[in-house]
Amino acid sequence: MTATRKDARGSRSRAEILRLVAAKVSYDEIGRRLGIAPGLAYLIATGLPADGSDAPTADAHEWPGFLGSSQHLANPEPAENTTSREAVRRWVHARVEADAAMREAAARRDAVPPEQPFGDVEPDVVDVLVRDHNQVTAMLKQLATIPGAQKGGTPAQRSARASIVDLVTVALSRHEAAEEQALWPAVRQVLPAGDALADEALAQEQHGKEILQALAHLDGTAEEDGERFDDLVEELSAACRTHVAFEEKVFLQLREQMPRSDRVDLARTLDRARRHGPTRPHPHAPSEPPAVDVAGALGTAMDRMRDVAGSRPADRRGRPSADAERRTEQGAEQATESEDGD
Structure with missing residues (x-):
């Protein structure tokens, strides 16, 4: 087959997929009709891998066939979580209970990555912001390793995911508010x-x-919210990848155009704004000076009052709640009794 014939066939396949997309046919159904994997249909239509390994451009949401969350096309079948097997859970539980050092380590472990030191040289604004990016990226990677509702996650696992998402919320809220101001x-x-x-x-x-x-x-952690929560987490992860890639291109230009002394001064200003920034998103607040400064102060005050008034998932630092752990244990016991009964 000549290259021309291959190109023509590829063009027809893409056009056919895009016609089906325009007709509101799902990629799962498109794959079934054409005899290909749904993820391959998505790749042909958009040029992007469904697993999110290639960050989309900023205008990708305008492309025909683009999905904000496409991971389910790359992994259509729920991945088996070996820790959901009762025998595995019992073995892990017994190992931890028998080892005091392991119990102590498990109690101390949390999802907040340690801040990397800058060394003897005072950081500039790019150093500070890249470290922020690395912190959030590390938490999102941890989040991806814990099964959610769509992959059969236990109540404890879903609770841990909710806590990590709230940690990411705190970090991004402060980071973005500081960027808006400085x-x-x-x-x-x-x-x-x-x-x-x-x-x-x-x-x-x-x-x-x-x-x-x-x-x-x-x-x-709720069954009725689980699937929507997981979809939004995927959308957030994809949006973060896109935004980090965009910002780090801007950072290269800043290092070329702004003297280091000015970048260091800007880092100090930004760090102050971040430390005193809001801990929740405020999508309806102004995002540019001078109004952003007033809005940021008001948002921070409201957030601090809410934080003091009651606990939030971030307080657990990525650990599951006691209630979720109890429900997970009860489910494991019930499964054991059912197996014994059979």
């Missing part, structure tokens, strides 16, 4: 295309705030 105004002033870059970044951050707000309205 970084993007500087980008507008220093870089030749600063206005366009800042506008695009703020639009991406607004999308992230809306996802975090939607997650905040769900109980990640």
Whole structure:
């Protein structure tokens, strides 16, 4: 077969898939009709792997056939979680109970990655923001290793995921508020295309705030919220990958255009804003000076009052709640009794 014939066949396949997408046919059904995997149908239609390994561009949401969350196409069958096997759970539980050091380590372990030191040189704004990115990325990677509702996660696992999501919410809320107050105004002033870059970044951050707000309205441990919670987590992870890739291109330009002394001064300003920033998303608040400063102070005050008034999942630092652990143990006991009865 010649290359021309191959190209023509590929064009027809993509056109056929896009016609079905326009007709509101799901990728699962498209795959069934064409005899291919749903993830392959998505790749042909959009040029993007369904597993999210290639971060989409900022305008990808406008592409025909693009999905905010496509991981389910790459892994259509729920992955087996070996820790959901009762025999495995009993073995792990017995090992931990028999080893005091393991019990102590398990009690201390949490999902908050340690902050990496900068060394003897005072960090500039890029150093500070890249460390923020690394912290959030590490938590999202931990999150991806814990089964959610769609993969048969236990109540304890779903509770741990809810706690990590709340930790990410705190980190991103502070990070983005600090950028709004310090970084993007500087980008507008220093870089030749600063206005366009800042506008695009703020639009991406607004999308992230809306996802975090939607997650905040769900109980990640509840059966009725589980699937929607998992879908939003995937959407958040994809949005973070896109935003980090975009920002780090901006950082390269800043290092070229802004003197180091100015970058260090900006790092100090940004760090102060972050430490005193909000701990929850405020998607309806102004995001540009001078209004952002007032809105940020008000948002921070409200968030601190809410944090003091009651506990939140982030307080567990990625650990499951006692209630979720108890329900998981009860489920394991019931499964054991059922097996013994059979």
